[in-house]
Amino acid sequence: MLGTTALAGSSALPPLPRLPMSKVADNMERPLVLIVDDDEDVRSALEELLLSVGIDARCFGSTQELLHADLPERPGCLILDVRMPGASGLDLQQHLASNGNTRPIIFLTGHGDIAMTVQAMKAGAVDFLTKPVRDQTLLDVVTTGIEKDIAQRTAARLVKQHVDRYSKLTPREREVLREVAKGRLNKQIAFDLGISEITVKLHRGNVTKKMQATSIGQLIRIWELLPAEIRGERSP
Amino acid sequence: MTSSVHKAVAGGREQSFTSPPGMELSDFASESVGSRLDSLRATDISVEADMLPSMQVPPEIMRKWQEIVDLLADILNVPSALIMRVEPPNIKVFVSSESKGNPYEPDEVACLNTGLYCETVMNTRRPLIVPDALQDEAWKSNPDIKLGMISYLGVPVSWPDGEIFGTICVLDKKSNGYSELYLRLLLQWRDVLQADLRSIAAAQREIEQREAKIRRLVDANIIGIIIWNVDGQILDANSEFLRIVGYDQHDLLSGRVSWADMTPPEWRDRNALAISELKNKGAVQPFEKEYIRKDGSRIPVLIGVASLEETEGQGVAFVLDLTERRRAEAEARESERRFRNMQMELAHANRLATLGQLTASITHEVKQPITAVLLNIQTAQRFLTRQQPDIERAKKAIDRAVLNGMRITEVVDRTHALVRKEPTRKDSLEINEAISEVIGLTRGEVLKNGVQVRTQLAEGLPVIQGSRVQIQQVMLNLIVNAVEAMSQMSDDRRELLISTQAEADCVLVAVRDSGPGLSEGDIERAFEAFYTTKSSGLGMGLSICRSIVEDHGGRLWAAANVPKGAAFQFTIPINSDCQD
The missing domain is CATH 3.30.565.10 (Histidine kinase-like ATPase, C-terminal domain)
Incomplete structure (x- = not known):
């Protein structure tokens, strides 16, 4: 009964027809796992295992190969061997992080040493597995990674939506929104901004409408999801 | 050298008579000279023999001397012309003319000190003429009269060193004055004889010197030397040979030393081969074999063999003791072996140490294909346990696992080859x-x-x-x-x-x-x-x-x-x- 329970999310996906990459790429929401291992046998075994449960995978022989590849914007995760010729898995992890690439990383290693594991996990690795690895363990971790990426991507999309809406606010509306988010009363806001309470109420109504919030509570949550640099805008 | 003749003669007088000392000359008359000489021949003579009297006269000279006496008998017209040779205590008919009425047979011997004409010639070292013994009181009873020889002309013949060889003489059954011409003729022949003796002596000296050299070689006992025969006996051996095989002179003399017995069974074939080689080529290339010593132990030897030309079925062999060399060889081998061993141990220790440093690396090298095997097999299981099993893809995964497995074997074999301790090929x-x-x-x-x-x-x-x-x-x-x-x-x-x-x-x-x-x-x-x-x-x-x-x-x-x-x-x- 391998994989049927733990990988419920994945097995819910219809079995993939063996289609050329170009056609599969149309479905931008299908997860894609990137495998980087210098050992070809391990690489292809990993790929085949993932394909057997309907997860697309692409293999790379080195970190350089991956960095030079043209990758589709699809959710998924990275399976990295720690020790490879040239830049190691840990090097790649750093490199991706510094470029804002948030793809979750699963490390595979022939010889897990504690220092390395700690370093990888601190840098945000999903997991650190030692070779040889059990298929179920790996698939579980891969699923976790994919789910995490999907969640991240959803969150990122949401934030982007909010930012877009926020950008449509007038400067005055933004000021009112910031003050509302601080929990200040209309009266106080009107006093601080030197406008009438009625005007504040009007702005507030516009902001709620433009940000597509249904209540003040939701508006405040949306505000909190906005990137820090926006929230800190024009702050004293 | 006259004294030595006298001595010889004296020795002969003391020991050589088979007939009692009181025997009358008349007793001889009833016997043939031949049979008397025969009886003398068996006498045990232990007179110290000088080299010269025992010297062989070569056949070509014997033929020449025969011609001389034959001519002499013819020219002088007498029944007997003889060359006598002294062989203390006897005198021997050395060459006798092949003339009518000659009673003297070659090799007949007669005792000295019996008043023979020749004896006088030898003692006086002067020619002697007896025209008619029957008329001469001094010669009346000399033994040759029994053979009817009543007249005599003889001159002494000497070796180059002056030692007496014998005489050359003629005898007649009738009274004969022998003219001085005949005496000169005899003396002339005597000179010829003496010239021959000089050359014989010279040749003999050469042989002696050569023999002495060989003797020195034999006695130097640097190598063992034996004279052997095909029947397996050792006829003579020097002391080095006896030392090698642990026997002594007494064993040798009593004939207890046999090369056949001393040869271990496993060496008999080699021996037979050597003997056949000897028959074909006259000599055998030196080869190594073993002898069983008197005490039963074995000794390695190098042996070279040559046959003796004159004596059928005999040969000489040179035997070198290889014990020391074998021991040195064994030691060299042993130290070489120890050295090789040590080198092997060191090399192995180094390999182990180096591989020890690489443990993590090798583990990695093995873990990669093991990882692949497990993944491929688990993948195959997934394909097979699906609701709609995908046999084709499961088979592909298993095929890959097989290849991965072979790779593991390779890595393990390679590592094992380096860990193993064995002589390198x-x-x-x-x-x-x-x-x-x-x-x-x-x-x-x-x-x-x-x-x-x-x-x-x-x-x-x-x-x-x-x-x-x-x-x-x-x-x-x-x-x-x-x-x-x-x-x-x-x-x-x-x-x-x-x-x-x-x-x-x-x-x-x-x-x-x-x-x-x-x-x-x-x-x-x-x-x-x-x-x-x-x-x-x-x-x-x-x-x-x-x-x-x-x-x-x-x-x-x-x-x-x-x-x-x-x-x-x-x-x-x-x-x-x-x-x-």
């Missing part, structure tokens, strides 16, 4: 392949230390003759050393370049690193045993590598690499036998 091998395997084994170590490995392995290199394990051991040492050297550096680029190329008569292998390099002194001392710049390790690695390479007929040296680091290079001669 030199086979034909492709050096690039052997080197690639080592690069595989050290891969993990190289990665761990962040080293970039580049290879430039020349294609189509000639096959070399060598021990795979040993060549790999050298590579293992050089690579591990290089990685270790580079790991000491902080931030610089760590590069390892491994290259092979064909030279005129060898294959050149180079391992270059970008490490701190070697100082002048290090380069010189790097190959010394126990010299190390590292805190760990015995410092045996490079020393062992060098002896391995030299054992293959090649060279191993170190130099500075450009622009930095160290370069270790070695050559292995091309095995011309393996070229097509």
